[in-house]
Amino acid sequence: MSYRIGIDVGGTHTDAVILDKDYKVIAETKCATTEDVSSGIYRSMREVLAKSGVPREHIRFAMLGTTHCTNAIVERKRLNKIAIIRIGAPATLSVKPLIGVPDDLRKQLGKHVYILRGGHEFDGREIVPLDEEELIRIAQEMKGQVDSIALTSVFSPVSKEHELRAAEIIQDVLGEEVALSLSHEIGSVGLLERENATILNAAVVNVAKTTANGFIRALEEEGIHAKVFFGQNDGTLMSVEYAVKYPILTVACGPTNSIRGASYLAGLSNALVVDVGGTTTDIGVLINGFPRESSLAVEIGGARTNFRMPDLVSIGLGGGTIVRLQEDGSFTIGPDSVGYRLPEKGLVFGGDTLTATDIVVALGKAQLGDPSKVSHIDRPLLECIYERMVEMVEAAIDKMKTSAESVPVILVGGGSILLPDKMTGASQVIRPDHFGVANAIGAAIAQISGQVERVFSLDELGREKTLDLAKEIAVSEAVAAGADPDTVEIVDIEDVPLAYLPGNATRIRVKAAGKLDAALEQIDH
Template identity: 65%
Template sequence: MMTYRIGIDVGGTNTDGVLLDREMNVIHSLKTPTTTDVETGIYHAVHQLMKASHIDKEDIAFAMLGTTQCTNAIVERKKLNKVAVIRIGAPAGMAIMPLTGVPEDLRSILDNHTYIVEGGHEFNGDVISALNETELKDIAEDLKGKVDSIAITSIFSPVNKDHESRAEEIFRDVMGDDIAVSLSSEVGSIGLLERENATILNAAIIDVAKTTADGFEKALMNNGIAAKVFFCQNDGTLMSKAYTLKYPILTVACGPTNSLRGASFLTDNKDAIIVDVGGTTTDIGVLVKGFPRQSSIAVELGGVRTNFRMPDINAIGLGGGTIIRIDGDSFKIGPDSVGHRLQEEALVFGGTTLTATDVAVGLGVVKLGNPEKVSHVDKNLFAAIYGRMVEMVEEAIDKIKTSATDAPVILVGGGSVLLPEQIQGASYVLRPENGGVANAIGSAISQISGEIEKIYSISKDNRQEILDKAKQLALTETIEAGADSNKVEIVDMESIPLAYLPGNATRVKVKAAGDLALG
């Protein structure tokens, strides 16, 4: 029996789908408009894939979904959970209140149930003050029926998470096991306010993640497909539904990540700059050894400063549907876009809005729609607009590079046809076949990953033994998550001495990744 896999990527404009065989050959790919309820768009994509490929639905072994739904919920402030914010850190951690610096519109949604209780740890893991369990029980009783998600953050919990774990036990005892609980020690890194913000956002999007995950499963089921389901996370690997519902924040920016991974796969290039041109934005990222380069600074998400793991992506407001406004000899490019309405609103398709696609068609860069519809616009003005569009991309590439030397550039995404063959700053430009659905391909070819982060007491004598043990733990976790035991490898490892902890304490972080087990 042949084993196939479906990859779906739900963007703001299009839902892309791809069908791959066991050898990762692209059997069929397509784009369908994203629908308001995600499920319908996914259903159409899967239905058309199956219809066009004539594959027996019983031969579909895996289905992977990458989605921007959680990101959009945060940015648009829609469909968010009712969250209780619990900070464990009184009296030491009361100088700055939770949600300080968060935009007012988001704060008004989230800042209804905020508490600071006694507890927390020093930077060396010692207790600052005892956890006030009585107060936590009272808070849990008070919150019954008022919230559906709890965000718990304790001071220096990445070093010692005992108080967060105990607080979770108390809330579950009082409010039941169905209550969603997010712990900051599992979401962010050192830095109380940014870690707390990331945890609150994670708690706020759990229902959105559940709706999306259920919609994906239902869309597959309605097509008669009983495949094993996985969801894409923003480091280019996969996670189970249960893991996704616990850490939905890790799906944020998985769309650009999937495009980077897809571009790497399509060109067999593991170190390059990827330019992903969509309908609304162009996302630019860097491939390092086949995986996206991670951001090393605090990341803003929907105006909120956070410090959870994120790919280093430079996004600009330029895409195929970007609206161009002309005023005499001057013009303005975006940042707004007609999005998935491109085929109704762009001039070359009979619409009334001048878009970036119209400019490219008017100059003969790409053949789409009816070029006669833009023949009335001055070609010199079009040339000036197009020149500025290319400059925007070149400037964005320049910003993400770490050296002045030219680097390979891979163009992917449905709007990549708008860009020229030569780009300043590029040693060469590749435009791979099937690059228009690189994001869906990235989701389909994604690997399973496992990661461990522990603090060990390391000396010169036991260093290698402990590092080997940490590697084995990461490999085991990856295999248990569904990876093929013969195809797992360590993809990242770091050990950082903690000078403020006694006994040669060292934080060891190991990440492993491997192909899905096909058995």
Template identity: 75%
Template sequence: MPSYRIGIDVGGTHTDAVILDEAYNVIAETKAPTTEDVSSGIYQALKEVVAASRVPVEEINYAMLGTTHCTNAIVERKRLNKVAVIRIGAPATLSVKPLIGVPEDLKAILGKYMYIVRGGHEFDGREITELDEKQLYRIANELKGKVDSIAITSVFSPVSNQHEQRAAEIIQKVLGEDVAVSLSSEIGNVGLLERENATILNAAVVEVARTTANGFINALKEENIDAKVFFGQNDGTLMSVEYTVRYPILTIACGPTNSLRGASYLSNISDALVIDVGGTTTDIGVLANAFPRQSSLAVEIGGVRTNFRMPDIMSVGLGGGTIIQVQDDQTFQIGPSSVGHQLSEKALIFGGDMLTATDVIVGLGKAELGDPSKVAHLDMTLLERIYSKMVHMVEEALDKMKTSAEPVPVILVGGGSILLPDTLKGASEVICPANFGVANAIGSAISQVSGQIEKIFAIDELGRKETIEAAKEMARNEAIVAGADPDDLVIVDLEDIPLAYLPGNATRIRVKAAGALKK
């Protein structure tokens, strides 16, 4: 029996959906407006693409979703869990309280229950002091009925996570398995405050992830589709529903990475720059071995500084719905505001009253959309100047993302990519592949499942070769838990950095394993 898969990706303007066959050929594609509640836009796109494909629903075996639900919840400060924050690090960390530097409105929601207990480890794995289990029992009993998610962070837990694990056991023994527990050693890297922030945000969006997953599964059931469900994560791979609910923070920024993976697949190029032009922004990322290049900097999410893994993406405020404000006949302002998913109502070519980037290219005859007569009155010289500035904005960002002065291949994807010409400064060639408009949904559908670990190891204990093999095995196990086929796993990324300031020949090792979905 043939096997098909659905890929859906939620963007700021459009929710894109595709159905692929076993050979990853596109059978049907659709774009539905992204809705305020996100979910109804997903259901609409799902219905449309299933109807357009005419594929028997019993032959759809996989469904992948790249979603902005968790990002939106943090940015909008809505639908967040009732969180308790437990830091294991007294007396060493008492001078700096949790959530320092976090915007006040978010701190008011997440900072109601904060505790610092005795415990934690030194940078070489030695205990700072014994874990105060009595206080943890007291805290757990105090929190009964008040919270539904707990963030636990211990000093240097990427080196030794013993205290975090023990604290989690105590919490779940008292509060039961229904309370979600997020451990910082499983989420962030070395750096206490940023890792703690990432863990708190993860704990805050567990319920959003669970609701989204259940909603997606129910939407599939309504269409009589019995498929295995996977979510996109921000390294360009997939994870199972259980894994998503445990680590929902990993869905943040999965949209741009889906576009990168889709661009690589559609163009058959594994090393290039990808420009994804949407309705609101243009996102530029770097493909290395067909996967997104990771950012080495701390990343802010909703005003909160974090240090968990994120793709290296630069966003420019230019998209198909970007509003162009003309002050007089000579001066103009491009963006950053956008009409977003209301492009088909508000743009001049569709009978609206806003001048958008799409109107500019239609006015210049570079694209055929809507009613060109509605922009025929505009001054062509002004339009040329606006267009030149739009292209320059992208070329400047492109230059910032490159690691050398040499021209590099550029893959152009996204529904708004008609905004850009077929030559760009700094690009050796500009490739616009077939199905470029739904590259993000295709990236979601074709993605592999991965597992990644980043830990500090003492090389002296096992020896260098055995330590790296142990790290690889940990990454493989993570991938299997996330839903990968154990027989199809390959190591796609390995990095080890000796840490001269730590004893025991310490080395930070990061390994990623990826493989096909488990059948």
């Protein structure tokens, strides 16, 4: 029998589960998220192992959804010494790299910034040849100064030629030790946002390496020699090697794990998912079992980026949300929270702070702590507060729907005890078994994906054959990443005609996903 461990780090709790090969939950646990993140991960891992009684040598896979990279960017800590190289002179000189990025982040990341001649037009024509001599000079100047490089060429999603050539030259001079992030592999069309995403990716390479090595070491200390995967923000998994190369893709993997876990637990592929934690409620949309992606630019740590992110609405309502009563009988709900300190700060636990959890306990909607500690609060006032809490979520559900029709709503997360079994806009409200650890389950059951996103000329093969080619590439990417070829399916296709490009050009994005290779599943130590 083979097993898998799934761990997901949230702002308040770090959850862990162990599943068997049929995805049945063997054991689950919730631990407080720690400031350094890692010690909370190791603690939850040890706890779930102790509860499960599963022989260590039978755990074949370990999946981690982590906030390490997000925290490093937000806190401006543990970032790489990076160089920023833009290939785009003379066309892009009027707008320098890191424009619009907060001053403290620009000061930290903008010590080595270069713009050299090269790049392409929007139709794939070369602006000017790549200035290879200048690039060699820059690479020699950077030697010993930086350990990671963000390389962006203008319109590289249309033509990646200059980025690939520049990467070759840099590696010839600096060797393989310096990490390279290429913008055409990370963001889409839109120079500044793609450049920012590439810069942030380059900045967190060491954080990703340290996290991966620490997790593998912690598993080995427990006698587990498992294949390790990281959750990425489209709801699928990536290998350790891929995660270290593209760590930015781990940003926002927590909510997507919850959405995928909710889909599996409720047995639904199309629904809204409401994930209530200790601090916030995240609402996302399930389409064919995967999170709907945002079509808008997303800010990370104050930097505007354009790589794929889940389409989410977050509101300041969670189990630890602070409720303040005013003397005139009015009240406010959040947005601040006691977070992981709820068991010591909440009134029903003997603390001194009125929280959203206290409200539902006082109304008899949840059995937690000591209800007598909140029995003094006026009942009509409690009902008003509760009504407002539910309205906050209903308004967010309405915002995420694409039509006036009611849709199924799946409630997950430890804080989902705050919400009722009927809500406006929901055709049904489903609270599945193991709802409290849906995020860790989502990490454990996630599939391996492959994706292609590039500009194709339809004049060469015609539309149908071009789409077939893109599908083949996406499937082969998924198989190369470790997916079982017999289970790989196309889960998303998008094609956008680019009227301004010659040759009937179309930007095509295809994603394929499949289960972990069955051959690996069946091997026990």
